[in-house]
Amino acid sequence: xxxxxxxxxxxxxxxxxxxxxxxxxxxxxxxxxxELFLGRFRLDLIHPxxxxxxxxxxxxxxxxxxxxxxxETKIDSARIEREAKIPDEVIKGLKELGALGMKIDTxxxxxxxxxxxxxxxxxxxxxxxxxxxxxxxAHQSIGVPQPLKIFGTQEQKDAFLPRCARTDxxxxxxxxxxxxxxxxxxxxxxxxxxxxxxxxxxxxxxxxGVVADLLVVMARVPKSEGHKGGITAFVVEAASEGITxxxxxxxxxxxxxxxxxxxxxxxxxxxxxxxGPEGAGLKIALTTLNTGRLxxxxxxxxxxxxxxxxxxxWSAAREQWGKPxxxxxxxxxxxxxxxxxxxxxxxxxxxxxxxxxxDRNDIRIEAALAKLYGSxxxxxxxxxxxxxxGGRGFETAESLAARxxxxxxxxxxxxxxxxxxxxxxxxxxxxxxxxREAVDAHLKVAGDLIDPDKTLSDKARAGARAGGFYxxxxxxxxxxxxxxxxxxxxxxxxxxADLSGHLRYVERSARKLARSTFYAMSRWQGKMETKQGFLxxxxxxxxxxxxxSAACVRAELLRTTEDHGREAYQLAxxxxxxxxxxxxxxxxxxxxxxxDLDRKVVKxxxxxxxxxxxxxxxxxxxxGPWIADTKLPETPRPDVRRVIKEG
Numbered sequence: 001x002x003x004x005x006x007x008x009x010x011x012x013x014x015x016x017x018x019x020x021x022x023x024x025x026x027x028x029x030x031x032x033x034x035e036l037f038l039g040r041f042r043l044d045l046i047h048p049x050x051x052x053x054x055x056x057x058x059x060x061x062x063x064x065x066x067x068x069x070x071x072e073t074k075i076d077s078a079r080i081e082r083e084a085k086i087p088d089e090v091i092k093g094l095k096e097l098g099a100l101g102m103k104i105d106t107x108x109x110x111x112x113x114x115x116x117x118x119x120x121x122x123x124x125x126x127x128x129x130x131x132x133x134x135x136x137x138a139h140q141s142i143g144v145p146q147p148l149k150i151f152g153t154q155e156q157k158d159a160f161l162p163r164c165a166r167t168d169x170x171x172x173x174x175x176x177x178x179x180x181x182x183x184x185x186x187x188x189x190x191x192x193x194x195x196x197x198x199x200x201x202x203x204x205x206x207x208x209g210v211v212a213d214l215l216v217v218m219a220r221v222p223k224s225e226g227h228k229g230g231i232t233a234f235v236v237e238a239a240s241e242g243i244t245x246x247x248x249x250x251x252x253x254x255x256x257x258x259x260x261x262x263x264x265x266x267x268x269x270x271x272x273x274x275x276g277p278e279g280a281g282l283k284i285a286l287t288t289l290n291t292g293r294l295x296x297x298x299x300x301x302x303x304x305x306x307x308x309x310x311x312x313x314w315s316a317a318r319e320q321w322g323k324p325x326x327x328x329x330x331x332x333x334x335x336x337x338x339x340x341x342x343x344x345x346x347x348x349x350x351x352x353x354x355x356x357x358x359d360r361n362d363i364r365i366e367a368a369l370a371k372l373y374g375s376x377x378x379x380x381x382x383x384x385x386x387x388x389x390g391g392r393g394f395e396t397a398e399s400l401a402a403r404x405x406x407x408x409x410x411x412x413x414x415x416x417x418x419x420x421x422x423x424x425x426x427x428x429x430x431x432x433x434x435x436r437e438a439v440d441a442h443l444k445v446a447g448d449l450i451d452p453d454k455t456l457s458d459k460a461r462a463g464a465r466a467g468g469f470y471x472x473x474x475x476x477x478x479x480x481x482x483x484x485x486x487x488x489x490x491x492x493x494x495x496x497a498d499l500s501g502h503l504r505y506v507e508r509s510a511r512k513l514a515r516s517t518f519y520a521m522s523r524w525q526g527k528m529e530t531k532q533g534f535l536x537x538x539x540x541x542x543x544x545x546x547x548x549s550a551a552c553v554r555a556e557l558l559r560t561t562e563d564h565g566r567e568a569y570q571l572a573x574x575x576x577x578x579x580x581x582x583x584x585x586x587x588x589x590x591x592x593x594x595x596d597l598d599r600k601v602v603k604x605x606x607x608x609x610x611x612x613x614x615x616x617x618x619x620x621x622x623x624g625p626w627i628a629d630t631k632l633p634e635t636p637r638p639d640v641r642r643v644i645k646e647g
Contacts, residue, residue, distance in 0.1 A: 024283075024287065024364065027362055027440075028362070029359075029360065029361050030360075030361055031362040031364070031365055032355075032546075033363075033365035033369055033542065034362070034438070034440070034441075036506075036542060036546065037437075037438035037439075037513065037538075037542055038441055038514055039473075039512075039513065039515070040510065041480070041481075041503075041506055041507040041510045041549075043549070043553075045361060046355075046549060046550070046553050048556075048557070049351065049354070049553050049554060049556070050351075050355060050357075050358050051557075052114055052116055052354065056113075056116075056117070056357075059113065059117075060113055060114060060116070060117025060120065060121075063098070063102070063113060063117065063121065064121060064124060066097060067097065067099065067124055067125065070097055071127075071128035072128075074089075075090060075128045075129055075132065077128060078397060078407065078409075080129050080255070080256040081129075081255055081256070081409070081412060082398070083256075084250070084255040085256055085258070085642075086129075086132060086256045088644050088645045091135070091169075091211075091644050092644065094135075094136070095166060095167060098110070098111050098165070098166070099121070099125070099136055100136070100139060100140070100164065100165060100166060100168075100169065101140075101145075101166060102121055102136070102140060103115075103118050103140045103141075103146070103149075104140075104145050104161055104164060104165040105161070108157065108161035108162050108164075109161075109162045109165040110145075110161070110164075110165040111165075114353075114357045115291060115353040115354075115356045115357050116353040116354055118140070118295075118353075119294055119295065119297075119298035119301075119349055119353050121136075122136060122298040122299055122302070123301050123302030126298070126302045126303070127302040127305070127306050129256060130254055130299060130413075130416040131254050131255065131256030131257050131416075133295075133298075133299045134207060134257055134299075135256075135257075135258065137295035137296070137298075137299070138171060138207040138208045139164070139169055139171075140295075141292035141293075141295040142172040142216075142288055142289065142424070143164070143169075143170030143171055143172050143208065144164050144216050144235055145161060145164045145165075146288045146291075146292055147216055147233060147284050147285075148160060148161060148235070149161075150284075150287060151276045151280070151284050152275055155272070156235065156272075156275070160214065160235060163213070163214065168212075168213035169208055169211055169213055169644070170212055170213065170215065170216065171206050171207060171208035171209040171214075171215050171238075172206075172207070172208075172216045172285075172288075173203040173206050173209065173215055173218065173262060174203070174285060175203065175204050175206075176188060176201065176202060176203060176630070177204045177261075177627050177628050177630055183218070183231060183282055186219070187201055187220070188201030188202070188203065188217070188220060188264070189219060189221075189222070190219035190220065190221045190232060190269070191221070192224065192226075192271075195270060196268045196269060196270055197219075197234065197268075197269045197271060198266055198267065198269075199217065199219055199234070199242075199264040199269055200264055200266060201219065201263075201630070202246075202262070202263050202264070202630040203217070203261070203262045205259055206245075206259060206260050206261070206262045207257065207259045208258055208259075209238075209245060209258070209262050210245055210259065210640065210641060211258045211641070211643075212238045213237075213239070214236070214237065214238060215235070215237075215262075216233060216235060216236075216275070217233070217234045217235075217264070217269075218231055218232070218282070218285060219231070219234065219281075221279070229279060230279025230280075230281070231279065231282050232274060232276075232277075232280065232281045233275040233276060233280070233281040234269050235269075236267065236273065238641070240268070240269070241267070241268075242264060242265045242267040242268075243262065243263070243264055243265075243267055244262070244263045244265070244636065244637065244639045245261070245262050246261045246262070246263050246639075246640070247260055247637075247640065248640050248642075249261065251419065252415050252418065253414075253416035253417070253418055253419060254415075254419060258642065260640070263632075263637075265632060289425070290364045290367055291356050291363070291367055293367045293368060293424055293425070294349065294353055294356065294367050296374060296375060296420050296424060297345065297348065297349050297370040297371055297373070297374030297375070297378075299420070300345060300374035301342065301345045301346045301374065301378075303378050303381070303413055303416075303417055304338065304341065304346075304377075304378055304381050305342055307342070307381045307384075307413070308335075308338050310385060310408055311338055311384075311385055311388050314388065314389060314408075315331060315335060315388060325388070331388055334387065334388055336574060337381070338381045338385065339571060339574075340571050340572075340574040340578060341380075341381055342381070343551060343571040343575060344547045344548075344550065344572075344575045345373070345374050345377060345547075347551045347553070347572075348369070348374070348546065348547050348551075350554065351366075351550045351553065351554065352366045352370045352550075364437065365434055365437050365438070368425075368430055368433055368437075369434060369539075369542065369543045369546050371424065371430060372427060372430040372431070372434065372539070373543040373546075374420070375417075375420035375423075375427065376421060378417050378420065379414075379417050382410070382414040385410050385414075386411060386414055389408070389410050392405070392408070392410070393410045394411055395411065396409070396411060397409040428532070431532065431535060431539045432532065432535065434539045435535035435536075435538060435539050438517070438538065438539065439517065439521070442517070442518070445462070445465045445466045446462055446465070446469075446521075447462070448462035449462045449463060449525070450521075450525040450528075452526065470518075474518070476511075477511045478511075480507050480511055481504065482503075482504040482506070482509075482511070483504075484504075485504075487500065487504050488504060491503055491555075493559065493569075496559065496565065497569040497570050497572070497573035498573070499555060499556075499569060499572055499573060502548055502552060502572075502576035502577075503549070503552055505548075505576075505580055506548050506549055509541070509545055509583060509587075510545060512587065513538065513541050513542065513587075516538070516587075516590055531595070533593060533595040537586045537590050537593075538590070540586050541583050541586045541587065545583065547575070548575070548576045548579050548580075551571075551575050551576060552572050552576065554572070555568040555569045555571070
């Protein structure tokens, strides 16, 4: 029996340095969201709304038509939920349809869809069954195709992308049993040995890992002569000797998800399969996620559309006290929230996706905001749908059908959506990631002032830089177009709701948010990074402002190009009014909150001060460690990897 792989011992500061080194340092392109956090409302970066070329739209619509037919005729969502797996014939059909290669260039056998149409396809497939959306998303958004597209050599692209486009399912392996959002502690080893690397370790929550043919694996290369070392990315054949899928994990939702625990024991990987240089693994992972994160809000948009459909149909059919429940205000407000929020989420998704396709803007913050906002709001919409449905919302679709009613899987959607607040960066991590990007300009000019490791001369130079920057920047936060009653007048066309006032609110609020951030940095300085409650609210305000902007721009696009302009303006108006209430509350909570008291209570909880409060219950949890031991077991566990049958 081998000893457990030693985990690197790192301090909090060292962990932050690893994360900082992995993030993109420069801003070579403009960013609407970055400017928004700096108090500059750059409407010109998103309006007029960018549009896809006609040929891209035609290709995308043709595939969506085929995919819709497949989803309606070949996918039995109830069966997937019942059997907790996607049938082989469904996966085979998706391959034949070309769904594995939606984002892969046509020269490698893919469909070459744009980000916009890829997301529309995910929303459609995910509405048929969320596990199918997850399968396709994990394969293309973070699996082998995306990192190879950005960082792979031509030889790697030629070797792997044709397989990914038609036959091979891929997975992304980063998380370990004791390593989540702190990759500095990664224990998976990749030891150089001649022309190969030898991989040892365990990866957890490997979405698609149970059925994958190819894996992207992050592992730590030890520093040695001729080797820079560091966390490094590899393409690995899933059938390689020494790889064992030790468990297929089961969850509260996404029951068809092929997610497992994968062990690597002396697995040899050719050096030619290394993606990028040694030590670039985390940067590759984060860059991949910049647009990869858009897959989750895509499926959240699909869920919102379904929630709206069910809410409309049920609330019209169900009567209480002489009228449909939709016309009772307590229920009607929920329906309005679902409708307005679905409109806004689609606006955020389409805008971010089209900007990704155009590649004129840096969308790292926009994509992160879309993931954060989409996952949180979709969960709320599903929760409201369950409430609207009452007891039927809590009842399973199978039970409803058994007693003769429509099999509406509202409770399943609620369960399935819950993971999106954790997948690909939990809400808490997204708050920190976005906050770091939001204050990047401040840290560039004044970061040395609050860095305890910097010398006095470094701090003096930083003081001079900061003085010049803030002398130019702060006066611009005092006044702006948001205070002029005629600003953004084109968003108040005759016969439509007035959206111009909402854009003036966004402009004023952006400046207010920037002033608040500056004040907080001045007040807390080096302790700012510990004020996670404050930073989270700053990001949430920014998300509301971004969503309002996207909703208004989309409404204007629909007014000028389609038949639903008046209705779109109405939905955007309602959404913005709801978002303003949320944003105003968040502004109040920046400075009026219980953060300090919460920290004191947490210390008391962990020290055992309140254990008396836990009395009077029994704990049904089983025995075992909180975190599984990753050492190689004396008796090898059976390999539960599932090979998809092609026949």
